[in-house]
Amino acid sequence: AQKVTQAQTEISVVEKEDVTLDCVYETRDTTYYLFWYKQPPSGELVFLIRRNSFDEQNEISGRYSWNFQKSTSSFNFTITASQVVDSAVYFCALSEAYSGAGSYQLTFGKGTKLSVIP
Amino acid sequence: KAGVTQTPRYLIKTRGQQVTLSCSPISGHRSVSWYQQTPGQGLQFLFEYFSETQRNKGNFPGRFSGRQFSNSRSEMNVSTLELGDSALYLCASSLEGLRNSPLHFGNGTRLTVT
Numbered sequence: 001a002q003k004v005t006q007a008q009t010e011i012s013v014v015e016k017e018d019v020t021l022d023c024v025y026e027t028r029d030t031t032y033y034l035f036w037y038k039q040p041p042s043g044e045l046v047f048l049i050r051r052n053s054f055d056e057q058n059e060i061s062g063r064y065s066w067n068f069q070k071s072t073s074s075f076n077f078t079i080t081a082s083q084v085v086d087s088a089v090y091f092c093a094l095s096e097a098y099s100g101a102g103s104y105q106l107t108f109g110k111g112t113k114l115s116v117i118p
Numbered sequence: 119k120a121g122v123t124q125t126p127r128y129l130i131k132t133r134g135q136q137v138t139l140s141c142s143p144i145s146g147h148r149s150v151s152w153y154q155q156t157p158g159q160g161l162q163f164l165f166e167y168f169s170e171t172q173r174n175k176g177n178f179p180g181r182f183s184g185r186q187f188s189n190s191r192s193e194m195n196v197s198t199l200e201l202g203d204s205a206l207y208l209c210a211s212s213l214e215g216l217r218n219s220p221l222h223f224g225n226g227t228r229l230t231v232t
Contacts (some may be wrong), residue, residue, distance in 0.1 A: 014191040033218045049150045091161060095217055103174050106151070108161035116139065 003027065004094050006109035013082050014117050021112045023092030029053075033095040034068065034075045039111070040088040048090075051075060061094045082116045089113045122224035124209050130230045139227045143190050143211030149173075150192040151216050152184060155170065155206040155226070163207040166216050167192055173215065196229075204231045 005024045013019045025034065036048040051068050054113065062078045063070045079086055089111045098105040123142040131137050143150050151166035151174075163176040167186035184194045190211070196203055206226045212219035 030136075035220070037221075037223075042225075043206075044225050045210075045221070045223040047222070050218070050220055052218065098174070104161045104215075105174060105176060106216045108163075110160045 003096075003107045004059050004092055004109035006090075006092055008112045009110070010113045010115070012115045012117060014082050017036065018078060018080050019082050021079075021090050021092075021114065023075045023077065023109060025073050025075065025092070025094045027073075027094060029095045029096040029097045031097075035093040036066065036075075036077050036096070037091045037093065037108075038088045039091065045091070048077075079114075082114075084116050084118050087114060094103060122209060122211050122222050124207075124224035124227050126227060127225065128228045128230075130232065131199050132232055133199055133201060135199050136195060137199060137229060139194045139196075139207055139209075139229075141192045141194070141209030141211075141224060143192070143209075144222055147211035147213055147222070148190055149212045149215040149219065150186055150190060151210050151212075151221065152192070152194050153208040153210065154178075155208055156204075161208075163216075164194070170217055199231045200230050203227060203229065 003026050032053045032095045034051045037045045038048055039045045049066055056068050065078045091111045092109040095106050145204050149168045152164040154162045164178055165184055166174040170186045177188045179199045186192045208223050208226045210221035210223045212221050
């Protein structure tokens with residue numbers, strides 16, 4: 001089973017529409033971190049947000065908002081009033097303890113390719 | 119502040135050869151981690167170095183190795199290249215490590231194995 005599942009492989013929306021990217025994770029760790037990264041066509045991954053497992057507050061940053069729900073192991077990302085510049089591949093990632101002894105691993109979802117059509 | 123720099127941008131190698139990729143982190147960042155990105159497997163974590171010590175390791179064979187120097191620059195080596203090693207290799211640096219710090223990625227090295 002995948003530890004981080006982004007079920008939507010590709011999404012297309014028309015500019016100004018709202019869009020939600022889903023992320024479901026699986027972990028036995030009680031303390032873990034979740035991240036979202038954006039990879040535009042230029043290729044360089046850009047950090048968007050970090051959330052730790054104890055902080056279930058939703059967050060809004062401009063047109064971006066994130067909904068973290070431990071009960072459903074989900075960390076969804078919504079873009080409001082999408083723009084063409086939002087076109088990119090978006091990755092959700094989970095950082096969790098791995099085989100004890102202070103080791104951690106970072107697992108990325110397969111990514112969701114978002115295309116915003118003008 | 120300069121970003122993460124990876125060299126070279128492109129590499130073409132033959133099966134069986136070895137290759138070394140280089141990564142210069144953002145100044146002040148002591149953690150450098152490496153990732154393999156392919157269309158089929160997506161982004162996969164290779165390993166992380168922090169203050170010259172390998173701190174975390176992904177699920178890759180021993181042909182993949184790395185090291186970090188005292189100035190935090192890191193190199194990744196792949197020996198006995200296989201066709202399946204063709205990928206975009208990304209390096210990222212962070213202040214405290216991949217556990218909980220945002221990662222700053224380089225543009226990657228595109229490796230093609232023929």
